[in-house]
Amino acid sequence: MKTVNMFRRVLFGASVFGLMVSGNAMAEGKKLVLDGSTTVGPLAKAFASHFTKTTGIEVTVSESGSGNGAKSLINKTCDIADMSRPMKENELEAAKGQGVTPVQNVVALDGLAMIVHPSNRVKGLTKEQIRGIYTGTVTNWKDVGGAPAPIVVIQRESNSGTQDSFKELALDGAKVSEKAETQASNGAIKTRVATTKNAIGFIGLGFVDRSVKALPIDGIKAEVKTVKNGTYPLHRKLFMYTNGQPKGDIKKFVDIPKTPAGKKMINEIGFVNNY
Amino acid sequence: MNEEGNATAGRSSAFVVSARKRKLQKITKSAGESLLFLVAAIVAIIVLFIFYFVARDAIPFFQIRGFSEFFTSSEWYPADDPPRFGALAIIYGSLMVTAGSALIAVPMGIIAAICLSDVLPFSMRQYVKPVIEMLAAIPSVAFGFFALVILAPLLQSFGGPILMWTWWLIATPFLLLAVIVSSELLVMSISDDVRRQQVQRILASAFGIVAILLLFFVGRGLQKIEILTGTNALNVSIILSFMALPTIVSVSEDALQAVGRDMREGSYALGATRAETIIKIILPAASSGILAAVILGIMRALGETMVVWMASGNSSHIPDPWFNYLESVRTLTATIAGDMGEADQVTGSARFHVLFAMGLLLLVISFISNFISERIVVRQRKILSGQ
Numbered sequence: 001m002k003t004v005n006m007f008r009r010v011l012f013g014a015s016v017f018g019l020m021v022s023g024n025a026m027a028e029g030k031k032l033v034l035d036g037s038t039t040v041g042p043l044a045k046a047f048a049s050h051f052t053k054t055t056g057i058e059v060t061v062s063e064s065g066s067g068n069g070a071k072s073l074i075n076k077t078c079d080i081a082d083m084s085r086p087m088k089e090n091e092l093e094a095a096k097g098q099g100v101t102p103v104q105n106v107v108a109l110d111g112l113a114m115i116v117h118p119s120n121r122v123k124g125l126t127k128e129q130i131r132g133i134y135t136g137t138v139t140n141w142k143d144v145g146g147a148p149a150p151i152v153v154i155q156r157e158s159n160s161g162t163q164d165s166f167k168e169l170a171l172d173g174a175k176v177s178e179k180a181e182t183q184a185s186n187g188a189i190k191t192r193v194a195t196t197k198n199a200i201g202f203i204g205l206g207f208v209d210r211s212v213k214a215l216p217i218d219g220i221k222a223e224v225k226t227v228k229n230g231t232y233p234l235h236r237k238l239f240m241y242t243n244g245q246p247k248g249d250i251k252k253f254v255d256i257p258k259t260p261a262g263k264k265m266i267n268e269i270g271f272v273n274n275y
Numbered sequence: 276m277n278e279e280g281n282a283t284a285g286r287s288s289a290f291v292v293s294a295r296k297r298k299l300q301k302i303t304k305s306a307g308e309s310l311l312f313l314v315a316a317i318v319a320i321i322v323l324f325i326f327y328f329v330a331r332d333a334i335p336f337f338q339i340r341g342f343s344e345f346f347t348s349s350e351w352y353p354a355d356d357p358p359r360f361g362a363l364a365i366i367y368g369s370l371m372v373t374a375g376s377a378l379i380a381v382p383m384g385i386i387a388a389i390c391l392s393d394v395l396p397f398s399m400r401q402y403v404k405p406v407i408e409m410l411a412a413i414p415s416v417a418f419g420f421f422a423l424v425i426l427a428p429l430l431q432s433f434g435g436p437i438l439m440w441t442w443w444l445i446a447t448p449f450l451l452l453a454v455i456v457s458s459e460l461l462v463m464s465i466s467d468d469v470r471r472q473q474v475q476r477i478l479a480s481a482f483g484i485v486a487i488l489l490l491f492f493v494g495r496g497l498q499k500i501e502i503l504t505g506t507n508a509l510n511v512s513i514i515l516s517f518m519a520l521p522t523i524v525s526v527s528e529d530a531l532q533a534v535g536r537d538m539r540e541g542s543y544a545l546g547a548t549r550a551e552t553i554i555k556i557i558l559p560a561a562s563s564g565i566l567a568a569v570i571l572g573i574m575r576a577l578g579e580t581m582v583v584w585m586a587s588g589n590s591s592h593i594p595d596p597w598f599n600y601l602e603s604v605r606t607l608t609a610t611i612a613g614d615m616g617e618a619d620q621v622t623g624s625a626r627f628h629v630l631f632a633m634g635l636l637l638l639v640i641s642f643i644s645n646f647i648s649e650r651i652v653v654r655q656r657k658i659l660s661g662q
Contacts, residue, residue, distance in 0.1 A: 175352055179590050180590055182588070182589035195424075195428035197431065
């Protein structure tokens with residue numbers, strides 16, 4: 001009996017010791033901290049779980065917005081800043097002041113598709129027309145080459161990164177009309193547009209399917225190809241900024257998009273891969 | 276009353292109960308009472324705490340932005356630069372869908388309650404009431420999903436015919452009743468029986484033709500309406516009324532039951548018909564309870580979030596014209612739910628506090644309506660008891 005008890009105790013002690021050691025190993029330098037854009041967030045989280053699975057390195061991902069991501073990188077509280085826009089002039093200057101050299105790494109490309117009901121006769125829109133529709137100066141489909149009917153404008157809620165990029169890419173920061181309806185997700189907008197004859201909405205390229213019709217903009221179709229070569233007007237790059245050229249584990253992390261697994265994750269989340 | 280009875284019983288058999296046991300009884304009694312008091316106090320304190328914490332985070336908003344923008348502007352651009360926090364259209368949207376749902380749910384609920392308590396046989400009521408109460412058990416997100424995926428497209432593709440049939444269904448019995456009653460009332464002064472019947476027949480057919488024309492033309496007008504967007508105030512009002520119905524039916528049915536058999540039998544004994552008994556005796560006697568039911572139902576509609584977030588369309592503008600239920604609206608609850616995510620809690624921006632200001636407004640509205648209904652109930656009771 002006694003020997004068994006002893007044996008147990010030793011085993012227990014050893015396992016506790018082992019846990020402590022492994023915990024220490026993780027805490028010491030083997031940890032990545034990501035902060036920033038809510039648009040890049042899902043992608044960063046998918047990368048993080050993949051990264052932890054393959055390398056055993058712990059990754060924490062916060063989603064506090066692109067601006068806060070930049071701030072965290074400048075203040076050296078994160079290793080990688082997720083951003084859905086390039087760094088601004090004043091952020092680069094602030095970084096210089098703190099001795100940080102932000103380096104841009106493209107993780108994926110994002111295209112916004114303008115979608116309408118499949119029965120809509122409109123063949124395509126110009127960026128100017130989209131701007132008119134969303135700011136409320138164009139209210140009827142006949143003004144943009146469709147059948148005469150009022151336009152039901154659908155946007156995303158103010159939290160949405162997609163909404164932010166839409167405003168930036170299509171409206172140049174102008175205000176969306178008060179009459180625009182608001183839906184909470186890409187899926188909800190697709191459902192509303194698929195069931196509403198006179199509706200128009202915008203969703204990430206990965207969400208487009210046959211229930212809706214994606215309109216060409218300025219004559220260019222919303223496709224992976226046109227987003228990749230940059231000709232589609234409503235496209236943007238998603239970044240992960242690092243302090244200096246990425247090295248070691250950080251390099252491994254920002255290079256995930258170049259691996260087949262990374263490409264698969266990017267497509268699954270609804271973005272377009274850059275490589 | 277019972278306690279006194281127990282106490283005297285205890286005293287009369289005091290020689291059996293030892294002093295120690297009596298002391299123990301006293302202690303357990305006071306312990307039990309203080310436990311009950313504590314639980315009751317906690318509930319009251321929780322309400323006060325909610326008020327305090329919501330107000331604490333709401334007041335900074337008014338300090339930063341002042342009152343006038345929030346209550347008078349309908350520009351809601353919390354994320355823009357510079358931001359705009361005009362909530363007028365949002366407040367209006369909340370009131371609009373609440374009023375719409377009350378318009379549907381209150382008459383329906385009261386009629387259903389009367390039917391349950393005074394018309395249906397007892398055996399049937401036992402089956403019908405639980406089914407109505409089951410409506411309350413359906414999660415609101417399921418209602419919202421139904422509104423978004425089924426009702427909204429339905430309204431868009433068959434909106435006109437739906438409106439027309441609803442008009443016919445509701446208006447036909449009422450117009451029929453109105454024709455009969457008004458023609459009878461108008462000829463009451465004619466004393467000659469034969470002449471009165473003749474005149475009444477002529478009047479009734481004239482009114483009848485007017486009523487049929489009204490039914491037809493209004494129906495045709497409604498049929499032509501094309502509902503542009505199915506996620507609108509009407510859709511939400513319908514769904515919210517379904518959600519308020521079980522509360523209204525259940526509570527007012529209880530109130531009607533509480534009127535008691537003696538009142539009903541007294542009324543029948545005086546020669547009143549069932550209709551007269553219901554309208555003149557039971558409804559007035561149960562009115563305070565019915566009012567409480569109505570207020571509870573309306574509060575349910577005002578506070579509902581998921582359904583309005585999914586199905587109201589969330590466009591922050593006042594419909595044009597103001598009573599146009601076919602346009603989409605945005606409500607206070609949906610705005611709080613929808614804007615919570617990005618609102619910056621750490622820096623305590625106006626965008627974060629404005630949501631609490633909306634929460635406070637909702638609290639104040641429900642507090643005021645509760646207060647008013649309480650007063651009406653008290654007054655009604657006084658009148659009924661003949662004071």
